[in-house]
Amino acid sequence: MTIRFKSLVSALALMLAAGAGAASAETIHVAIDTSTFGAATGYVDMQLSASSGVPLATALVSNMVGFDSTAFIDSWGVTPVAGGYLFRNDTSNDLFHAVDFGGTLSFDLTFAGAPDPVTSYVSHFVVAAFDDAFAPLGHYDPFTGALADFTWTPALDAQGRGTIAGTLTDPAVTAVPEPAGYLLAAIGLSALALARRRRA
Structure with a gap:
């Protein structure tokens, strides 16, 4: 299943232009129901596609729930930050x-990055799960091993916003834009409706 997160929140942001400020779809909340994985312990693997000479993009994983304190960082491109990791x-x-x-794991995923007028490079953030013997778990993509693949397409210019899309291979994975974006959009729509009533 492929999903796009630009849709509702970004459309509302355009409608509100001068209203409540810009609502954003750059942060999504990801949840993984691991109750059917058939393993008691293991690892969640996260990786952001990387290449030299491309417009910089970052993926921040934060508000991690269900993860223990042990992490193995296999490169220079991951930095521990308060409550998560920056890729x-x-x-x-x-x-x-x-x-x-056995339960639900969750985290927020926030993308940011430099603009790219020719969209020469789309970054992929992939999430996979493995048991203690490093056998893949869940309904994963047979080519990548990913349970989910989130893409970041940079903005075309400095005034624009990049967009997130996602392919969820395992139905146990859900991803939704952060509620804060919906709340901001709702406040803006309410303000817009009130202003129209006053004019009428």
């Missing part, structure tokens, strides 16, 4: 994070 697409990066399976 860069200009150098190799890979994170294996220890987890207990």
